[in-house]
Amino acid sequence: MSEQVQSDFDKITKTSKISEEEIQIKKNFLNKFIKSGFPNRKQEDWKFLDISQIIKKNISDLSFFNDYSQPNKIDTSTFVDGLEHNKIIFVNGKIEKIDFNYEDQNKIEISDETKKDISFNYENSLINLNNAFTHKVFKILVKKNYYLKKPLIIYHSTNDKIKSTNINLRLDFELGENSCLRLIDFFTDNKAKNFINIFYNFILENDSILKNYKIDKFRNDNLKYSFNNIEQGNNSVSETFILSAGSDYFKNEINCNLNGEYSSAFINGVFSLKENQQHEIRTVINHLVENTKSYQLIKSVLGKYSKSAYQGRIFVNSKAQKTDGYQLSKAILLDETSEFNAKPELEIYADDVKCSHGSASGSLDENSIFYLMSRGLNYQQSKELLINGFLLDVVEKITDLEIKKLIKNIIGLKK
Amino acid sequence: MDTREKDIEKLKDYKYGFTTDIENVKAPKGLNEDVIKFISNIKKEPKWMLDFRLKAYERLKLLKEPNWQKPKYPKIDYQDLYYYSAPKSMSDKPKSLDELDPKLLETYKKLGIPLQEQARLNGIAVDAVFDSVSVATTFKGELTKHGIIFCSMSEAIQKHPDLVKKYLGTVIPVTDHFFATLNSAVFTDGSFVYIPEDVKCPMELSTYFRINASETGQFERTLIIADKGSYVSYLEGCTAPMRDENQLHAANVELIALDDAEIKYSTVQNWYPGDENGKGGIYNFVTKRGLCKGKNSKISWTQVETGSAITWKYPSCILKGDNSIGEFYSIAITNNHQKADTGTKMIHLGKNTKSKIISKGISAGFSDMTYRGLVDINSKAKNSSNYTQCDSLLMGNKCGAHTVPYIKNKNFDSNIAHEATTSKISEEQLHYCQQRGLNPEEAVGLIVNGFCKEVLQQLPMEFAVEAQKLVGISLEGSVG
Numbered sequence: 001m002s003e004q005v006q007s008d009f010d011k012i013t014k015t016s017k018i019s020e021e022e023i024q025i026k027k028n029f030l031n032k033f034i035k036s037g038f039p040n041r042k043q044e045d046w047k048f049l050d051i052s053q054i055i056k057k058n059i060s061d062l063s064f065f066n067d068y069s070q071p072n073k074i075d076t077s078t079f080v081d082g083l084e085h086n087k088i089i090f091v092n093g094k095i096e097k098i099d100f101n102y103e104d105q106n107k108i109e110i111s112d113e114t115k116k117d118i119s120f121n122y123e124n125s126l127i128n129l130n131n132a133f134t135h136k137v138f139k140i141l142v143k144k145n146y147y148l149k150k151p152l153i154i155y156h157s158t159n160d161k162i163k164s165t166n167i168n169l170r171l172d173f174e175l176g177e178n179s180c181l182r183l184i185d186f187f188t189d190n191k192a193k194n195f196i197n198i199f200y201n202f203i204l205e206n207d208s209i210l211k212n213y214k215i216d217k218f219r220n221d222n223l224k225y226s227f228n229n230i231e232q233g234n235n236s237v238s239e240t241f242i243l244s245a246g247s248d249y250f251k252n253e254i255n256c257n258l259n260g261e262y263s264s265a266f267i268n269g270v271f272s273l274k275e276n277q278q279h280e281i282r283t284v285i286n287h288l289v290e291n292t293k294s295y296q297l298i299k300s301v302l303g304k305y306s307k308s309a310y311q312g313r314i315f316v317n318s319k320a321q322k323t324d325g326y327q328l329s330k331a332i333l334l335d336e337t338s339e340f341n342a343k344p345e346l347e348i349y350a351d352d353v354k355c356s357h358g359s360a361s362g363s364l365d366e367n368s369i370f371y372l373m374s375r376g377l378n379y380q381q382s383k384e385l386l387i388n389g390f391l392l393d394v395v396e397k398i399t400d401l402e403i404k405k406l407i408k409n410i411i412g413l414k415k
Numbered sequence: 416m417d418t419r420e421k422d423i424e425k426l427k428d429y430k431y432g433f434t435t436d437i438e439n440v441k442a443p444k445g446l447n448e449d450v451i452k453f454i455s456n457i458k459k460e461p462k463w464m465l466d467f468r469l470k471a472y473e474r475l476k477l478l479k480e481p482n483w484q485k486p487k488y489p490k491i492d493y494q495d496l497y498y499y500s501a502p503k504s505m506s507d508k509p510k511s512l513d514e515l516d517p518k519l520l521e522t523y524k525k526l527g528i529p530l531q532e533q534a535r536l537n538g539i540a541v542d543a544v545f546d547s548v549s550v551a552t553t554f555k556g557e558l559t560k561h562g563i564i565f566c567s568m569s570e571a572i573q574k575h576p577d578l579v580k581k582y583l584g585t586v587i588p589v590t591d592h593f594f595a596t597l598n599s600a601v602f603t604d605g606s607f608v609y610i611p612e613d614v615k616c617p618m619e620l621s622t623y624f625r626i627n628a629s630e631t632g633q634f635e636r637t638l639i640i641a642d643k644g645s646y647v648s649y650l651e652g653c654t655a656p657m658r659d660e661n662q663l664h665a666a667n668v669e670l671i672a673l674d675d676a677e678i679k680y681s682t683v684q685n686w687y688p689g690d691e692n693g694k695g696g697i698y699n700f701v702t703k704r705g706l707c708k709g710k711n712s713k714i715s716w717t718q719v720e721t722g723s724a725i726t727w728k729y730p731s732c733i734l735k736g737d738n739s740i741g742e743f744y745s746i747a748i749t750n751n752h753q754k755a756d757t758g759t760k761m762i763h764l765g766k767n768t769k770s771k772i773i774s775k776g777i778s779a780g781f782s783d784m785t786y787r788g789l790v791d792i793n794s795k796a797k798n799s800s801n802y803t804q805c806d807s808l809l810m811g812n813k814c815g816a817h818t819v820p821y822i823k824n825k826n827f828d829s830n831i832a833h834e835a836t837t838s839k840i841s842e843e844q845l846h847y848c849q850q851r852g853l854n855p856e857e858a859v860g861l862i863v864n865g866f867c868k869e870v871l872q873q874l875p876m877e878f879a880v881e882a883q884k885l886v887g888i889s890l891e892g893s894v895g
Contacts (some may be wrong), residue, residue, distance in 0.1 A: 028873075032692050044483070247789075313554075318813070318815075321812065331824070333824065333827035334827060335827055336826065336827050336828075337794075338827060339823070339824065339825045340822075340823075340824045341821075341822065341823050341824070342818060342820075342822040342833075343819065343822070344822075344833070344835070345818065345819045345820075346807075346816070346817060346818040346819075346837060347810070347814060347815070347817045348807070348817060348837050349815040350808065350812050350813070351809035351810060351811055351812050351814070351839040352812075352839055353809075353837060353838075353839075354838065355836070355837040356834070356835060356837070357818070357832050357835050357837040358832075358833060358835070359820070359822055359832070359833040360831065360832045360833070361822070361824045361828070361829075361830065362735050362824075362827075362829060362830035362831065363828055363829075
């Protein structure tokens with residue numbers, strides 16, 4: 001694999017016009033990636049789902065080079081109906097269109113000048129891969145006191161024109177003071193067996209609000225990895241909703257630093273999995289100052305041969321008194337071949353905190369099914385009703401009514 | 416304060432911190448084949464036992480010390496330890512208690528473990544382990560009447576080789592992790608218990624471990640076998656003198672419960688925790704594992720962990736037999752610079768297996784406490800269930816409390832429920848108690864005891880009283 005990475009990387013440096021300095025930075029990331037390779041089971045964070053094995057099994061011809069000089073056709077049929085929205089369209093990893101038609105153009109600034117050399121307090125070889133191969137990194141700045149009128153939908157699509165089997169995307173967002181952004185990630189895939197690596201970096205200034213909804217609904221056999229890094233200032237709020245149902249493999253990672261007082265983070269996730277799907281959500285919430293709050297709710301419904309994992313970590317710094325942290329993960333196993341793994345972790349260094357977590361897993365409650373059947377529903381209907389009710393609980397947590405309605409429609413949940 | 420006063424002051428905190436001046440027989444320092452042969456030879460072991468040790472040692476050479484645990488410690492130089500230390504007077508085994516070195520008897524009297532049977536009112540059979548050897552086992556006659564074997568491991572190897580051969584290493588194989596394998600290679604003594612079919616052991620069995628010699632590691636091995644339909648309750652207590660160095664304690668405990676048998680294993684661990692600056696203390700790296708081999712068997716672990724500089728252990732249950740039950744009740748208290756990383760593993764293999772985990776962690780001072788646990792329900796373990804509750808209490812903002820549960824459910828018929836909370840003693844609770852005339856320290860003691868009650872209830876009577884006091888003592892000076 002490492003030879004392929006190296007030669008594809010050389011191809012990129014030869015064909016595209018990037019500065020020598022940038023090449024050097026990218027090279028550093030590449031070397032780091034080559035050294036560590038894809039993460040595997042031996043690493044604690046990858047204990048439950050081993051991506052290096054999964055990639056080996058699913059993608060025989062792993063390649064990294066994409067020709068970004070030619071424009072791709074945008075397939076408008078995949079657009080979301082019934083909701084006016086701004087668009088960013090990725091096709092095969094290349095940004096084809098950025099469209100903020102509904103907004104005041106003076107309040108939004110789009111630039112491709114971003115700090116390339118981003119570093120984290122922990123090593124993640126997929127981020128290294130991403131940094132080495134991302135084509136162009138755009139930064140979207142929402143200016144002070146501006147609330148976007150319409151939500152922004154980011155379309156992630158692939159088509160036959162794709163050359164490589166790996167796509168790396170990156171977007172940076174900065175939300176100025178007292179601004180608000182509603183962001184939907186929408187996945188439609190026409191090409192199979194790709195590894196898609198997405199990295200978002202969010203900076204939330206004081207009093208800003210970010211709502212991020214990730215919708216992976218349509219069945220496809222791609223492998224996806226998404227990493228959100230969220231830095232929050234005073235009084236800021238972040239809300240993340242993840243619908244994890246479509247891809248063969250999908251791991252969502254969220255690293256959230258609550259740097260400002262009275263900031264809060266909400267993460268809600270739904271796994272709805274069938275044959276051979278393996279999905280994971282991993283969250284790290286760092287409570288770094290006083291009076292911060294986090295809330296997480298993850299629910300799974302697991303069909304035949306499917307597997308879901310939830311790794312949640314709440315870290316409370318010794319300065320972060322009056323922290324409120326909560327985690328709950330629940331799973332329904334529908335088949336004897338389904339599997340649920342959880343690792344809800346608390347790491348606490350302050351004493352005046354309220355932190356708790358809970359986890360429960362099991363099969364559908366036979367008594368509830370009996371209750372419904374005795375009222376005239378058949379077995380299948382009762383089962384569906386119970387599952388819908390179970391998942392609806394998470395969807396109801398969405399604070400944006402417009403988007404809640406859209407997501408309910410997409411999932412097929414009715415009230 | 417002159418030195419003598421200081422010593423007295425110290426003793427107040429840890430009353431078992433004295434040393435016994437006794438002549439010792441030691442194996443040469445270091446870990447190699449010769450030392451293992453020396454140990455085996457001095458204990459007059461048969462060849463199969465030596466082979467067992469050497470096999471473990473071969474394996475040990477390939478293993479690396481694990482380092483995923485939360486409390487990090489300076490590297491241990493395994494070549495700078497004595498692996499065998501025994502009071503000289505034990506070289507020729509005394510036939511009865513009267514022949515025991517009076518100094519030893521004195522030591523155990525100080526510890527509150529009377530070896531003279533008559534001194535014991537409520538009849539608990541005691542096996543006392545001093546450094547590397549078992550010095551005395553009481554109430555042998557009474558136990559023999561029921562066919563119960565309760566003796567030191569060395570004696571069992573001599574007298575009951577068939578049983579030892581059959582079960583030793585079946586729960587913790589020689590190929591296990593680093594510390595377990597180290598123990599398999601160099602273990603010195605420990606207790607052996609065999610309860611025959613359909614016998615309910617008439618009294619509590621108990622072992623008292625004492626580390627006395629310096630620069631010594633204690634590696635004891637305990638094996639308890641409960642045959643079909645039997646019941647035994649076993650207690651374990653530990654103390655060590657105060658020293659500035661860190662001493663290693665790496666024991667292996669194996670429990671085997673056959674059909675319908677029940678084993679209850681209780682520990683009150685009070686090894687020397689080091690002084691208030693975190694100097695000295697015992698490294699308590701113990702492997703405890705129980706196998707519910709037969710149908711309807713039950714293993715229950717109860718532990719009160721107050722001592723040791725670092726506690727790193729996970730008493731586990733392998734629920735292999737159908738309908739078997741595993742339980743784990745734990746109180747872990749860390750104060751000053753103590754560190755603990757403890758919890759349990761419940762591995763469900765058989766049908767209708769049930770497990771319950773109640774863990775209470777209390778950290779104060781500069782200490783760090785981690786609950787780490789695994790609940791694994793195998794795809795064949797139909798209709799199994801687990802309930803886990805782990806609560807942590809923090810006192811002050813210099814300490815830490817962490818919870819790291821691993822939950823694996825591969826069976827759709829099974830249920831796992833897990834709950835964890837972290838909190839502190841609320842001002843209201845303290846105020847309420849103080850209003851009614853308790854001083855702050857008493858108030859904290861009362862609240863903590865209430866917090867731990869679920870676990871303390873599980874302990875046998877005599878131990879529960881001791882443990883309750885211990886909880887109070889361990890937290891002294893942490894309020895304010």
